[in-house]
Every structure is written in structure tokens, then in C-alpha cells.
Amino acid sequence: MRIHSSKDIPRAMNAKMIIFSRSLLILLATCLVLASAVTSGLGHEDSSKNRRVKTVDLVESRGYVAKEHFVTTQDGYILNLVRCTNPLINKGRSGLKKKSVVLFIHGTISNALSFVYKSKGAKPKNYVRYNVTQLGVKSLNKLLAKDPASNSLPFLLMNFGHEVWLLNRRGSPESRTRANGANGTREMSPMDEKLVTSMLNTTICDLIAEGKIGEPVHLISSLLSTISNLRQNIETKSDSDYWKFSLDEQAKYDFPDVVNYIRMISKRNKISVIGQSAGGAITLMALAHEPLIANKLDKVILWSPAVNLGHNSHAKVLPLLNLFTNYIGAVPPTFSEKAIFRSVADSCPTKLTKETICRPMTDMFFGGSNPSQNLNGDAVVNVLNAIGGRELAQFGQTVTFGGRQHYFSFGDAKQNAAIYGTPEPPAYDLSRITLKTISFFGGKSDGLVGSDDIEITREALSVKTDYQLISGRDGLFNHVAFNIDDNLTSLLNIPCLMKIESNILDIS
Structure with missing residues (x-):
């Protein structure tokens, strides 16, 4: 395996190239957001085009007990945590x-609502009298067949007596403040919001009319033109200082600080973790960076963890993310965030447009899907959000470094040397991880984190793990199906419930 030099990562550019590259960065993010959004609309009436639903409010609307907590990390970022309990068990205490x-x-381009939004009709139930291990898969499926709460793993766990904590990672809308007051939000005028929405809608409509919405070249060129016009018509405001973080800071500071806080409040020696995509990557990176954290964890379940990427031949978008290396800021810019998601939410209003336009576009980025992965745009405003450029860049850098997870590269040998002591950032040594209760779940048609990526990660560990590849309907279960598939109860949630409740992990 060839390890590329950090010289391969973009460095100094002339003024025109910088402007073009940053336009391309925002464009790429918009493409990803468009793709994510129409896929991740979860088909419920909770969203509003005029406001963003808070995590705590949605959980409470289902009848559960929810309370916000805030953790200030060692580097001064304030993270939103929501503690969730079942009022029928321990009176919700x-x-x-x-x-x-x-x-x-x-994961990336998302927030904690992604775990609980597919839960219309969910309500508290008390299943603590059932022994999950003794019941087995068949009986559990029968028991939960008509229970809407089983569509969302957090609610399912609460109904079986577990306490759940939902983390909104730094950069997500509910975690954009810092102790020093230099926060990560900027607003724009209502006139600017209308302009962004109008221009994006026009672009999408033109692509649909020309029958080119599913062609990457035309999609990129058209959106690039739109972004260029937006830059000329809107005076952007920089909030870049807040966004000077990558996955590394979240693994070094956020993960251990959050784990310690939950242990303190819940009065537990150990907690379990479920990490999706970037959330799974951060979990593994934290355990490699500081192996002693393993002593504070019980079970760890990872859904398509976005680590050691690049072995999946379908993940063609990943190398482009290297363009974000020298970009410090939100992607897309926070001033345009609401307008973009509102525009996307209206892009596929009918079943025909969902299947002929939106699904092919999302499949292009995230892998093949099927009609069980419900497409609906009305939840876009709530479930999706902007993300830090450095976080995106680090995914692309993994491909540059031969598919092995490294610390963030600043794209400059001198700057890397000042931070790491070497011209290139060191790799994360996953063999340092000592936790023996790690489970992996992957999607058979995942276009971003493929089965090869997961197997490479498992081989890098010094501990044995188990791995379940989810096929889904027609053998299709992609990167975002973990949140939206109509059959999550049987495909994912019951298997995860059984792993959480098992005393001994089945090792393959």
C-alpha cells in the first residue's frame, strides 16, 4: 500500500484558483446536501419549513421524558446532550x-434527530418483563410488529428499560456555541434567503426539464454556476474561527468528555455507545488515541463507521473532499443553510419525481436504494445541516493516505511538523484498542463505507469483533438506510437490542 505525501493534498493556490476551489467546495457540499436531503426526509409531519425542531422537543412529543444537558469540552466547545428515559419505568427518573x-x-451532515425522527406513532411501553435473549429474533419480531417505537432504536431501547443519551456533535445546529462566545452561526436577511431558495429551485427545475438531474457533470456545472451567482449577489459573513476542528478534536476532547459526563450524571461505571458513520469513526479514533477509555465502555456498536475509507470502488466522491483541506468554515455556509434545505425539501413533491429524479441522484452518492428507503423531503430542514470543512477533508485525506485513517493533515509539511513533529500526520493505530465488545453493521449497497472498508478496519484491530452485513430488500441497504429503511425493526434494531442486552458477544 503506497502512502502518499502530504504534497498530494492541495497547498498554495493563486487567487483565481482559490476562488474557484472554494466555489467548488460549496458546490460539492450542496450536491451532497441535495443528495442527503431527499434521501433522509423521513416522511413525518413533525418538520416545519419555518422552524427547526429541537431534539428534546421531538422526544417529549412521543411521550418520553427528555432533558437537555450541556458539556463544555476541554477546548471550549459546548455540546448539547439530551437524556431520554421512559416514564413507565422508574417514573422516568x-x-x-x-x-x-x-x-x-x-454521522456527517446530520444531527441527533436522525436517530429518532422515524418514529411517528411511537409511545412509551414497558417491555422489561421480557428476556430478550430467551425470546429470540422470531418472537421479538412478533412482539414488536405493530409497535411504531421499534422503528427507532432509541425508543425501542427505552421501552426495554434502557436510558438513552443523544449527542448533537459540535457543528450541528444545537451545538454551535463556545465558552468564549465565538460561536458558529451567522444569519442572513429574509431577502437573501428568498434569493437563495429561488435560484436553487430554478436550477433544479431546469435540470429536471432537461432530463439531466442524474448526470453528475451537468449537475455539478449547473450548481457551480448557481453558487457563483450567489457569491455575487450575497455578501457572506465569515464565522470560520469556530470551524477550526476536524474529527481529531471530537475524538480527543468530545468523546471522552461526553462519556465522563454521562457516567457522572447516570452514576454508572460504564456506558454503551452506538456510533453511525462519522460517529463510529470518532469512537474508534478516540479508543485508539486513548485506549484507557475502553475501561469506561460496555458495548460499542458501529453502523458503517467512516474510517479507513477508499477501498470501496463506488466511493468516487471521497477524493474530491481533499479540496476542503485549506477551507475553514461551514459547508454549506451557515448563512445559506436554511434556504438550501428548504429548497431541497420541495424538490421531489410527488412519487414520480422521488423515484425518477431524487432516488437516482441520491444513489449516485450513497449507493443503491429501494422503495423501502422512504423518500420524502419534509423532514430535511430538521435532520440535515451544515458541517465543518475540515471534517469533510479528513474523509478525503484517508483515501489519499492509501485507505488508512490518519490525523488531520494541514496540507503543509511545516505546519504538520509544528503540530505532529513530522511532515505528515501520524496514522491512527487501531491495534491499540483493547475493548472486546465491538460490533460492526454495514450496508450491502453502501456507496461510501463499503464492506471492504469495514473488513480492513476489523483486521487493523487487535481484538476480535463481529460483523453483520445488512442486505435489505432486493439486496439494497445503503449508507443512509440505517435511519430511513421501513424495515429497520427486523434488519437493524432488534439485532442491536440483542447485542446491547447480551452478556457475551458472539464472536465470528
Whole structure:
């Protein structure tokens, strides 16, 4: 395996190239957002085009007990945590002592709502009298067949007596403040919002009319032109200082600080973790950076962890993310965030447009899907959000470094040397991880984190793990199906429930 030099990562550019590259960065993000958004609309009436639903409010609307907590990390970022319990168990004060406390960590371009939004009709139930291991898969499926709460793993766990904590990672809308007041939000005028929405809608409509919405070249060129016009018509405001973080800071500071806080409040020695995509990557990176964290964890379940990427031949978008290396800021810019998501939410209003326009476009980025992965745009405003450029860049850098996860490269040998002591950032040594209760779940048609990526990660570990590849309907289960597939109860949630409740992990 050839390890590329950090010289391969973009460095100094002339003025025109910088302007073009940053336009391309925002364009790429918009493409990803468009693709994510129409895929991740979860088909419920909770969203509003005029406001963003808070995580705590949605959980409470289902009848569960939810309380916001805030953790200030060692580097001064303030993170939103929501503690969730079942009012039918311990009067909602906590989960049962004999059950796990479970922390959920979401992926990229998303927030904690992604775990609970597919839960229309969910309500508290008390299943603590059932022994999950003794019941087995068949009986559990029968028990939960008509329970809407089983569509969302956090609610399912609470109904079995577990306490759940939902983390909104730094950069997501509910975690954009810092102790020094230099926050990560900027607003724009209502006139500017209308302009962004109008221009994006016009572009999408033109692509649809020309029958070119699913062609990457035309999609990119058209959106690049739109972004260029937006830059000329809107005076952007920089909030870049807040966004000077990558996955590294979240692994070094956020993960251990959040784990310690939950242990303190819940009065537990150990907690369990479920990490999706970037959330799974951060979990592994944290355990490699500081192996002693393993002593504070019970079970760890990873859904398509975005680590050691690049072995999947379908992940063609990943190398482009290197363009974000020298870009410090939100992607897309926070001033345009609401307008973009509102525009996307209206892009596929009918079943015909969902299947002929939106699904092919999302499949282009995230892998093949099927009609069980419900497409609906009305939840876009809530579930999706801007992300830091450095976080995106680090995914692309992994491909540059031969598919092995490294610390963030600043694209300059001198700057890397000042931070790491070497011209190139060191690799994360996953063999340092000592936790023996790690489970992996992957999607058979995942276009970003493929089965090869997961197997490479498992081989890098010094501990044995188990791995379940989810096929889904027609053998299709892609990167975002973990949140939106109509059959999550049987495909994912029951298997995860059984792993959380098992005393001994089945090792393959």
C-alpha cells in the first residue's frame, strides 16, 4: 500500500484558483446536501419549513421524558446532550440499573434527530418483563410488529428499560456555541434567503426539464454556476474561527468528555455507545488515541463507521473532499443553510419525481436504494445541516493516505511538523484498542463505507469483533438506510437490542 505525501493534498493556490476551489467546495457540499436531503426526509409531519425542531422537543412529543444537558469540552466547545428515559419505568427518573445506558453519536451532515425522527406513532411501553435473549429474533419480531417505537432504536431501547443519551456533535445546529462566545452561526436577511431558495429551485427545475438531474457533470456545472451567482449577489459573513476542528478534536476532547459526563450524571461505571458513520469513526479514533477509555465502555456498536475509507470502488466522491483541506468554515455556509434545505425539501413533491429524479441522484452518492428507503423531503430542514470543512477533508485525506485513517493533515509539511513533529500526520493505530465488545453493521449497497472498508478496519484491530452485513430488500441497504429503511425493526434494531442486552458477544 503506497502512502502518499502530504504534497498530494492541495497547498498554495493563486487567487483565481482559490476562488474557484472554494466555489467548488460549496458546490460539492450542496450536491451532497441535495443528495442527503431527499434521501433522509423521513416522511413525518413533525418538520416545519419555518422552524427547526429541537431534539428534546421531538422526544417529549412521543411521550418520553427528555432533558437537555450541556458539556463544555476541554477546548471550549459546548455540546448539547439530551437524556431520554421512559416514564413507565422508574417514573422516568432513569433507566433500570440492570440495563445499559446508551449514547448515540450521529454521522456527517446530520444531527441527533436522525436517530429518532422515524418514529411517528411511537409511545412509551414497558417491555422489561421480557428476556430478550430467551425470546429470540422470531418472537421479538412478533412482539414488536405493530409497535411504531421499534422503528427507532432509541425508543425501542427505552421501552426495554434502557436510558438513552443523544449527542448533537459540535457543528450541528444545537451545538454551535463556545465558552468564549465565538460561536458558529451567522444569519442572513429574509431577502437573501428568498434569493437563495429561488435560484436553487430554478436550477433544479431546469435540470429536471432537461432530463439531466442524474448526470453528475451537468449537475455539478449547473450548481457551480448557481453558487457563483450567489457569491455575487450575497455578501457572506465569515464565522470560520469556530470551524477550526476536524474529527481529531471530537475524538480527543468530545468523546471522552461526553462519556465522563454521562457516567457522572447516570452514576454508572460504564456506558454503551452506538456510533453511525462519522460517529463510529470518532469512537474508534478516540479508543485508539486513548485506549484507557475502553475501561469506561460496555458495548460499542458501529453502523458503517467512516474510517479507513477508499477501498470501496463506488466511493468516487471521497477524493474530491481533499479540496476542503485549506477551507475553514461551514459547508454549506451557515448563512445559506436554511434556504438550501428548504429548497431541497420541495424538490421531489410527488412519487414520480422521488423515484425518477431524487432516488437516482441520491444513489449516485450513497449507493443503491429501494422503495423501502422512504423518500420524502419534509423532514430535511430538521435532520440535515451544515458541517465543518475540515471534517469533510479528513474523509478525503484517508483515501489519499492509501485507505488508512490518519490525523488531520494541514496540507503543509511545516505546519504538520509544528503540530505532529513530522511532515505528515501520524496514522491512527487501531491495534491499540483493547475493548472486546465491538460490533460492526454495514450496508450491502453502501456507496461510501463499503464492506471492504469495514473488513480492513476489523483486521487493523487487535481484538476480535463481529460483523453483520445488512442486505435489505432486493439486496439494497445503503449508507443512509440505517435511519430511513421501513424495515429497520427486523434488519437493524432488534439485532442491536440483542447485542446491547447480551452478556457475551458472539464472536465470528
